[in-house]
Amino acid sequence: MIKDSLADLAIFGGTPAFAEPVHVGQLNLPPWNEFEQAFNGIFDRRYFTNHGPLVQELDRRLAGYLGVRHVVCVTNATVALMVACKALDLDGEVIVPSFTFPATVQALFWAGLTPVFCDVDPATHNISAELAAPLVGARAAAILGVHAWGRAGDTAALQDLCARRGIHLFYDAAHGVGCTHDGRSLAAFGELAVFSFHATKILGSGEGGCLATDNDDLAQRIRTVRNFHVSESVARVPLRINGKMTEAQAAMGLLGLDHLPRWIQRNRELYERYRTWDSCRSLGGFVDYARGGQSNCQFCVFDIDSARFAMSRDQLQRLLRSENILARRYFFPGVHRLAPYCTLDPEAGARLRSTEALCGRLLQLPLGTGVTADCVDRITGVLDLCLRHGADIARRLPQEQA
Amino acid sequence: MKHTVEDLGVFGGRTIFPAARPIGQLALPNREAFFRLVAGVYARRRITNNGPLVQKLERRLAQLHQVRHCIAVANASLGLILLMQALARHAGGEVIMPAFTYAGLPHLAQWAGLRPRFCDVEARSHALDPACAAAAIDDGTALILAVHQVNSPCFITEFEQLSRDTGVPLVFDSVHGARCSFQGRPIGGFGRAEVFSLHATKLLNGFEGGYITTSDDMLADLLRRQRNFGYVDEAATAGIGLNAKLNELHAAAALSCLDDLDALVQRNQRRYELYRAAFAGISGLDCVRYADNGERWNYEFFLLEVTDAFPLSRNQIVTVLRAEQALARPYYSPPLHLSQHCPAFIDPPSLPVTETLSRRFIQMPVGETLQPEDISALADLFRFMQGNAAAIRPRLEAAG
Numbered sequence A: 001m002i003k004d005s006l007a008d009l010a011i012f013g014g015t016p017a018f019a020e021p022v023h024v025g026q027l028n029l030p031p032w033n034e035f036e037q038a039f040n041g042i043f044d045r046r047y048f049t050n051h052g053p054l055v056q057e058l059d060r061r062l063a064g065y066l067g068v069r070h071v072v073c074v075t076n077a078t079v080a081l082m083v084a085c086k087a088l089d090l091d092g093e094v095i096v097p098s099f100t101f102p103a104t105v106q107a108l109f110w111a112g113l114t115p116v117f118c119d120v121d122p123a124t125h126n127i128s129a130e131l132a133a134p135l136v137g138a139r140a141a142a143i144l145g146v147h148a149w150g151r152a153g154d155t156a157a158l159q160d161l162c163a164r165r166g167i168h169l170f171y172d173a174a175h176g177v178g179c180t181h182d183g184r185s186l187a188a189f190g191e192l193a194v195f196s197f198h199a200t201k202i203l204g205s206g207e208g209g210c211l212a213t214d215n216d217d218l219a220q221r222i223r224t225v226r227n228f229h230v231s232e233s234v235a236r237v238p239l240r241i242n243g244k245m246t247e248a249q250a251a252m253g254l255l256g257l258d259h260l261p262r263w264i265q266r267n268r269e270l271y272e273r274y275r276t277w278d279s280c281r282s283l284g285g286f287v288d289y290a291r292g293g294q295s296n297c298q299f300c301v302f303d304i305d306s307a308r309f310a311m312s313r314d315q316l317q318r319l320l321r322s323e324n325i326l327a328r329r330y331f332f333p334g335v336h337r338l339a340p341y342c343t344l345d346p347e348a349g350a351r352l353r354s355t356e357a358l359c360g361r362l363l364q365l366p367l368g369t370g371v372t373a374d375c376v377d378r379i380t381g382v383l384d385l386c387l388r389h390g391a392d393i394a395r396r397l398p399q400e401q402a
Numbered sequence B: 001m002k003h004t005v006e007d008l009g010v011f012g013g014r015t016i017f018p019a020a021r022p023i024g025q026l027a028l029p030n031r032e033a034f035f036r037l038v039a040g041v042y043a044r045r046r047i048t049n050n051g052p053l054v055q056k057l058e059r060r061l062a063q064l065h066q067v068r069h070c071i072a073v074a075n076a077s078l079g080l081i082l083l084m085q086a087l088a089r090h091a092g093g094e095v096i097m098p099a100f101t102y103a104g105l106p107h108l109a110q111w112a113g114l115r116p117r118f119c120d121v122e123a124r125s126h127a128l129d130p131a132c133a134a135a136a137i138d139d140g141t142a143l144i145l146a147v148h149q150v151n152s153p154c155f156i157t158e159f160e161q162l163s164r165d166t167g168v169p170l171v172f173d174s175v176h177g178a179r180c181s182f183q184g185r186p187i188g189g190f191g192r193a194e195v196f197s198l199h200a201t202k203l204l205n206g207f208e209g210g211y212i213t214t215s216d217d218m219l220a221d222l223l224r225r226q227r228n229f230g231y232v233d234e235a236a237t238a239g240i241g242l243n244a245k246l247n248e249l250h251a252a253a254a255l256s257c258l259d260d261l262d263a264l265v266q267r268n269q270r271r272y273e274l275y276r277a278a279f280a281g282i283s284g285l286d287c288v289r290y291a292d293n294g295e296r297w298n299y300e301f302f303l304l305e306v307t308d309a310f311p312l313s314r315n316q317i318v319t320v321l322r323a324e325q326a327l328a329r330p331y332y333s334p335p336l337h338l339s340q341h342c343p344a345f346i347d348p349p350s351l352p353v354t355e356t357l358s359r360r361f362i363q364m365p366v367g368e369t370l371q372p373e374d375i376s377a378l379a380d381l382f383r384f385m386q387g388n389a390a391a392i393r394p395r396l397e398a399a400g
């Protein structure tokens, strides 16, 4: 059904556009027969974890796919970031964007490090050397950049800055499997990069993540940090953890790699369908992947221009949710607004202007396995209606809580 | 059968076992049950983030342990980090723990922002000695991490009393106390909380995984948030958490092992009894027993004690065994305070009981892949070592 009057909107009593919730997040799964075969293999071998054959194969295949010498798979990307901090033997302050998922910063806490929040460039949504340079103080140990949406920022300038100041540079590339920058995978930037295989990401292993690096010594330290085994104590490291990936996770990752090109292609088609929707420009626009390299297009992030759109981003989100379109504010809020940072430095927002602005504008729309071209049309249909009647809707909506 | 010393694997002979005989359980999940559960995961497309299988596993484990809450986590190590950080009396304080235990514990205390404080164990039980712990408690003590040993719960009554008297929170590492009881009650319901592992080598196989049991509602809420980045809702966190979520595939495996758990314990007991019978006549060896006192045991390990009366040293025996593909290893040796796992900022204390115990035991192959004839073959090998020690010893020493 095409909605064309306000009364059709679920928030005003109409039937929701979707009978079942439509989620953001990829949730890609390999075909069932492949799953069964892989898991029968695991049960036959009776090898469940501790650097098993599938984990080793996944490490190898990812290294090939990402174009680096070493990949070490682990429990999840948060653990990967914790492992990274100890493998790099960091101590002191780490410059990090506030415009990120909380785990980027939380990993620093567990590793005993102090985050220094850096604002992002509104054009790339990432930190830049220009923004980071003034934050590099005497206690700075590293810069941890985030390739938000799998788009790289100012990598060369950051590299220069870190080299000049003698500090480490590493990246949270949780979003970045299948993305490139200057013709290279995101694993090519910084001393190491961390990727996530959480189910909502393009390549899923249930939970999971990896560290990728070209540095042989660093790879040895990473391997040592992620477990307590005597046989894997190959380097001197300050601290260790159980960060082992299992054969179950690795099996999913390996099957996923086979299907990855197809999944990326699908994302691209759906993303293009959103992007070429007629009224797109009059609402704001979608975060674009045109510059620099290829994208996995796993995130359909809508940037709402409130000057042209009568409803607030949060009102629109609520309206979409009532249609069973589970759009998400992402990233929201900036990590500087989360506990405990919001009380440690309540004024941080003043320094993080672009972060605050992006957190107030972006809305992530469904794009993934559960989404078809028809879903996209129905979603943009609801958006069209909102565009035509924005002012009316905003007036009729319950007042937002202050 | 070995006839000459050259037949030993360590000297180039054919190994007794064609494939490794591991020291873990490696219980096989029921395949049918597993695939049925995962078919549901496919239908729901819900593969993590506190999915229905995780919740079901938590309900069943809470029942098993007779506690109000079970909080599943990605592994016991991450669970211990979260629990220690949540309960520590003050950040940066000391965690009282044994050194005759799992290598990870001093690391995990440090991830939780705390410092390990090693205390000695009691000789008969191998468990943390309450008197040594009490002597170590001062204002800097943040937490007591008592560890149940496979052959003995860790002085539960004494430690609960000590915790009440001193106000120092008490948690148990119960990884080796799974399915055991104390005074008729399941391990899992003592202290502020207890932590278990779902690692494949443990009783319940979830590939990797773990869970925390507690009857403290507030603590359970906190841990549930903490394992999911501290989120209280989509846009707010109540503190610094991490990702310690168990995924649905691992939960499905653990659920598919649960119905077989008691049968597995019975098979373990049977293997333990076979071991005891097979090794009964060999002088110079003893084994760690599971007390016949009406309590439940999981019979998860077979621990051989090598006395001075045996003609080869404990480490020499382990070398010979490993070369035969019997992946035996020295039990908790070296002790943590004298190992690479002791943090550099600690002056290793003197722990006489721990140091003595750490020289004595061999953790022998166990678990579902070990056949009755393997146990006889191992006993034969020990008899062979005993009979030919004079020839074996110099060659091992020469090999370094």
Ligand SMILES: Cc1ncc(COP(=O)(O)O)c(C=O)c1O
Residues within 6 Å of the ligand: A076, A077, A078, A079, A100, A101, A103, A104, A146, A172, A174, A175, A196, A197, A198, A207, A208, A209, B243
């Ligand atoms: C930027 C970023 N970093 C880190 C993470 C944490 O990844 P994981 O869920 O694998 O721990 C995420 C996950 O959403 C993320 O988006």
Ligand SMILES: Cc1ncc(COP(=O)(O)O)c(C=O)c1O
Residues within 6 Å of the ligand: A242, B075, B076, B077, B078, B101, B102, B104, B147, B173, B175, B176, B196, B197, B198, B199, B209, B210
């Ligand atoms: C006593 C003890 N505590 C904790 C652990 C850690 O468990 P996990 O492997 O689930 O992290 C182990 C694992 O062997 C253990 O033996």
